[in-house]
Amino acid sequence: MMHSPLSQWAASQPLQVALSDEHHSYTWAQLDQQVATLAQQLTHQGLGAKDVIAAVGKNSLTLLKLYLACIEVGAILAPIAPAPWPVLQQKFTTVEPKAVLWQDAPPPQCGYPRLQLAHQPEHGLSQTASISECQLTSLIFTSGSSGAPKAVAHTIGQHLASAKGLLSQFEFTAKDSWLLSLPMYHVSGLAIVWRWLAVGATLVMTSSRDLVEDLSQVSHASLVATQLLRALGSGQPLGLKRVLLGGSHIPADLCQRARELGIDTWLGYGMTEAASTVTAKQTDSLATAGYVLPQRELTVLDGRIYIRGSTLAAGYYRHGALTPLALNDQGWFDTKDLGGWQQSQLKVLGRADNQFISGGENIHCEEIEAVLNTHPKVSQCYIVPVADKEFGQRPVAVLVAEALLDKAEYDAFIQTKLTKFKWPIAYHLMPPELLGNGIKIPRKAIANWLQGKL
Secondary structure, X not given: OEOOHHHHHHHHOOOOEEEEOOOXXXXXXXXXXXXXXXXXXXXXXXXOOOOEEEEEOOOOHHHHHHHHHHHHHOOEEEEEOOOOHHHHHHHHHHHOOOEEEEOOOOOOOOOOOEOOXXXXXXXXXOXXXXXXXXXXXXXXXXXXXXXXXXXXXXXXXXXXXXXXXXXOOOOXXXXXXXXXXXXXXXXXXXXXHXXXXXXXXXXXXXXXXXXXXXXXXXXXXXXXXXXXHHHHHOOXXXXXXXXXXXXXXXXXXXXXXXXXXOOEEEEEEEEHHHOEXXXXXXXOOXXXXXXXXXXXXXXXXXXXXXXXXXXXXXXXXXXXXXXXOOEOXXXXXXXXXXXXXXXXXXXXXXXXXXXXXXXXXXXXXXHHHXXXXXXXXXXXXXXXXXXXXXXXXXXXXXXXXXXOOOHHHHHXXXXXXXXHHHOOOOEEEOOHHHOOOOOOOOHHHHHHHHHHHO
C-alpha cells in the first residue's frame, strides 16, 4: 500500500506550484485540499472503490481534479472524447458508468446519472487513506482503427511504471513544467499526468491563447512536428528544454533547428495497451523509434512486434469485468505492428492490418504515407486501399492540407521515391467532420467515408 502521489507531494513540498492555467496557480497543498473536497462529493453521491465514472469532454481543471479524486476514493475514470450519441452510447454500454460528468449538456437520450459537482464547494479535509498500485484507475478507449473500440484498463502501478521508465532516460524534474497539450481521453495525454505526478513538477493547462504562447510558459511538451515547426517559426521566445514528438514523420532539419535553440527533441513508439511509450530516443539520423525503455520488454517474431512488462494493461474492461490481454505462451502481447531492429533500435514498418496486396505485391500504407508526409503542402497523409478489378486493391490518398493539388503534382513529387505500383490512384482532402476528434483519425472512419465517394 502507498499514499497517493498527490498527498505525498502535498506533504513534502506543500508550497511548490503544482498546477497552473491562464488564470490561477495552485500549490500542492491547495490542490490536495481541493481534490479532497471533490473526493468527499464523490463519496456523498455513493461513488467509491471500483465504480466507473465517465467524463465526456476535453481537458479542463475539473476533469483533472476529478481524476485525482477518483484515485483517492478508488473509483475508475473513463475519459471519453465528445462524439455523437450513438458513439457515446456504445462506449457507455461497454463500461457501464455509475455517473457521468458532462462538459456540455448531455444528449436527451442519455439515461445515465449525471455527476453533480458543486461550483464553490467548502474546503475538505486532506485524504490520507492508502491506495494500492494494483488499483484500477483508468479506462482508455483504443482508437478503433479496426473493429469496435475497446476500453483498456490500467492500474496505478502500470501508469507509474510507464512514467518512471521514460523519465529514467528523458529528463524531467520537480523544477520543470509540462504542458497538458494532449487529451486525457488518449493514453498519451494521461501519460503526461502520471509523469507530473511521478516527479512532483508543475503541470500547465492549455489556455484560450495560441499554442505557441502556451509553449513559452513551459519547459516540456508533447507535440507533433507541425506544432513544433510553427513554434520555432513564430519568433516568440520559447522556454522549452525538451519535446517528445509524435506522428509518423519528423523532419531532420526541424530537429536541427530545435537543437540550435537548445531544445532536445525525442520520439518514440507506444500504444494504449502499454500505457503509452515503449521505446524512445533523442532524435538522430536513423528513421527508427529508439531503444526499449526500462520496465518494458520487446521482441520481434516473424516480423511482428511483441511486448510485455510492468506497463502492460490489466486487460480490456467490459460490463464490470476484465478480460486479460491475449498473450502467447511466453507472456508476449502481439501489437499487430510490423518491425525489425536497426543498430539495436526498433524500426516500425507499419500495422499488419495496414498491409495489402496489389497486383501480387505487398504494400504498406505507412511507406506511402511517410513519403507524402514530406510534401511541403501536406500536413498529414492517410492511405486507404480500395478494390480494383485488375490489381485486387490500389492505394488512395486522403490528405490533411489547405488545398488539393493536381494529381500530376503529387506524382512528380513521389516518382523518385516510390515504385509506380505504390503511387496512389487518387487524392482527396480529409473531410472536416473527421478532423478534431482526438489526436488520431481512425482509419476505419476514413475508409467508410471514402467508400461513400466511390
